[in-house]
Amino acid sequence: MRGYRDESIAAAALASGARVLSRSLKYHRPRTFFCLEGHCSGCLVRLSGVPNLRACQAPCAPGAEVEGQNAFPSTEIDLLGAVDFLFARGMDHHTLMTGSSVLNRLANKVVRQLSGLGKLPSHAAPELPEVQRYDVDVCVIGGGPAGLEAAAQVARAGKHTVLVDDQLRPGGSLRADPRTGRGAAEASWRGALAAGVAVLARSTAIGYFPEDDGGVLAVSAPERLYRVYAKQWIWATGGYAVNLPFSDNDRPGVIAARAVGRLLVDHGILAGDKIAVVEAPSLGDDVAALARALTAAGAEVTRVPLERMTTVRGRAWASSIDTVDGRVECDVVAVAAIPAPASEGARQQGCRVVLDPPAGGFRIVVDADGRTTAPGVWACGDVTGYLGPAAAAADGARVGANVAAVA
Ligand code: FES
Known part of the structure; x- marks a missing residue:
């Protein structure tokens, strides 16, 4: 391959x-x-x-x-x-x-x-990973549009800043939206590095432990584990792509619309020749932009409101969908739903979250400046309620400037 x-x-x-x-x-x-x-x-x-x-x-x-x-x-x-x-x-x-x-x-x-998932590794791990302490002024969790902009703002003010991102390359939803795209993601990442941000890429914030020395964030990086101590924290973890409720929605070929966008925008791959987009209300502009880009790339796109959708057909891969208006042949079903705020880490750190369905799920509660209810902890972007890539970047820059003023 x-x-x-x-x-x-x-x-x-x-x-x-x-x-x-x-x-x-x-x-x-x-x-x-x-x-x-x-x-x-x-x-x-x-x-x-x-x-x-x-x-x-x-x-x-x-x-x-x-x-x-x-x-x-x-x-x-x-x-x-x-x-x-x-x-x-x-x-x-x-x-x-x-x-x-x-x-x-x-x-x-x-x-x-x-039962069980997978077989044990072929070889035992030779040793436990090294653990390194990391002290910074500001720790930003999430390297999407909001996190990159927030980190750059704070670092430009001379604060020692680390950004933790779990993806192959930072950029988050910028890499999945044809209105922003790969170029915007790379530029935002370069901007953060140029401002002096230390980026821990391919690294996962795995837990916050308040009892340890005033509070520590455990981060799993490719070569080692980090114990990150910061004076201020910014959660910019965005939202998770979620599925929508219709029959056989777990059939392969049913893919998040953002993943279909990511394939096209970041990888140059057209997910299918006939793409049925099943969409929840209130994502109209986002879906229209994706549909235009897919059509321009040569796909036949059919948009189906969730309330018209009934079931997915096919065996190992989707081959058509049934709607109340009839059958639609397709080779990919793209599900466009409001992303669910990735708020569990901030909640672990003591931030108040509320269930807000129009915002996608449990969003972090923030004041007008981006402060959460936990002292020294801030949040910006889609994790505070869905904004979309461009507005999330602007929110990150605004909150980053507020944090720089107090850090
Ligand atoms: S975890 Fe890989 S596709 Fe979702």
Whole structure:
């Protein structure tokens, strides 16, 4: 399989025609990427002997060995998928063959063999990763449009600033929206570096521990773990791509609209020739911009409001959708929903969040300056309620300037 340097394995797989990456745990239904942002777990693969790695967050590398998981003999043709036919009405494994102790023991043995996700790594890890302490004035979590702008503002004011981002390349939703695009993402990233921001890329903020020395953020980076101590914190974690409620919405080929945009804008890959966009209300301009870009790239695009949508058809991959107005042939179903604010880290740090459905879910509560309810903690961009890439960048710059004034 051919891929570009820094291209994700998931994008390279799609471009090469590989579609089903793994099978579901219980019924062995086909599974593949949905979000392309590392947050849905649909793309788990075994990569060079290590199980359960996300193909959308693993860069292509020469000689890498990528295997599908949870299937025999392959993810495309999985004999264990017979479970789905044998138990067409569902299987309650808690009560499986409990009428006979002999059969129950046998059933337990089979279930133990089949359960679990992936096989253990081929080689034991040679040693535990190094842990490094990192003291800064300001820590920004999230390298999308809001986080990059906020970090740049703070660093330009002479504050020692670190930015933590979990994606292959910073830029967040800028890389998925045809109105901004890859160029804007690269420029914003370069701007942050030029301002003096230390960027921890491909690094995940895995937990905040208030009891440790006034509060520490644990960060998992590719080569080591960091314990980050900061005087001020800015949460700019954006929002998660989410699915919408319609029948068979877990069928491969049902992909987040933002992932379809990311493939086109960041990777130059047209996700399908006939793309049905199922859209929730209130995303009209975003969907129109994506539809225009997909059409200009040669796709046939059909927009379907969620309330007209009924079900997805196809076996291992979507082939059409049924709507109340009739059937629509397609090879990709793009789901356009308001992203759910990624607010759980800030909540762990003591920030108040509220459930706000029009804003996408549990958004962080902030005042007019971007302060959260936790002392020294700020938030900006989509994590405070959906804004979209351009407005999130402006919000990040504004909040960054406010933080610079007090840090
Ligand atoms: S986690 Fe990789 S596609 Fe969602």
